[in-house]
Amino acid sequence: MQETSPQALKSNPVSHCELRCWILDTGVPQEDADGTFLGYVGSCVDITDRRQATVYGDKVQLQQVMSNLLLNAFDAMDGRPAKDRRVTVFITLESPLVVRVAVRDRGAGLPNDRLATIFNPFVTSKPEGLGLGLSISRTIVEMHRGRLWAENNADQGATFYFTLPVGVPCS
Ligand SMILES: Nc1ncnc2c1ncn2[C@@H]1O[C@H](COP(=O)(O)OP(=O)(O)OP(=O)(O)O)[C@@H](O)[C@H]1O
Numbered sequence: 001m002q003e004t005s006p007q008a009l010k011s012n013p014v015s016h017c018e019l020r021c022w023i024l025d026t027g028v029p030q031e032d033a034d035g036t037f038l039g040y041v042g043s044c045v046d047i048t049d050r051r052q053a054t055v056y057g058d059k060v061q062l063q064q065v066m067s068n069l070l071l072n073a074f075d076a077m078d079g080r081p082a083k084d085r086r087v088t089v090f091i092t093l094e095s096p097l098v099v100r101v102a103v104r105d106r107g108a109g110l111p112n113d114r115l116a117t118i119f120n121p122f123v124t125s126k127p128e129g130l131g132l133g134l135s136i137s138r139t140i141v142e143m144h145r146g147r148l149w150a151e152n153n154a155d156q157g158a159t160f161y162f163t164l165p166v167g168v169p170c171s
């Protein structure tokens, strides 16, 4: 995670961001910077109109949101066999003007009373965690006029969702 405090985030020059740039090649093993295996990502884009799959904002910041969510998902599946460490990214339209991205893992999920508090700064369960990834990610998404939240899956693991308005420049 980049060490940016929520207070330090500013709105940078607006550029368009094709949501397809977040789609990783399905089945290709993901590694961290040291080459350590993290797991696999599968992707599903359910938007056919290219204009609706484009949001406007700070590409680097939005990419940071995605990488924070993916790293958390892989951390949550750390104890599982390598072949079971799978994250699925779904990109759909929540409404004609709102895109929704879902990052779904097969980890242990979260106690219900932590689903909200994990977005507070410095909340972590990891020995070397800063507890800032989600708090910064929420700040970034809200700066882009979207929402970020978490739910437990009915079967296993958790899904983190965020929305962004289609084709609206952030201010
Ligand atoms: N996909 C997930 N499944 C289960 N728990 C999660 C998941 N994502 C986040 N959490 C919980 O939320 C906490 C806060 O996450 P957050 O990303 O803010 O900080 P962190 O990952 O601990 O540290 P860092 O600042 O390095 O990201 C995590 O420590 C973990 O307990």
Ligand SMILES: [Mg+2]
Pocket (backbone or CB within 6 Å): 001, 068, 071, 072, 133, 134
């Ligand atoms: Mg994190």
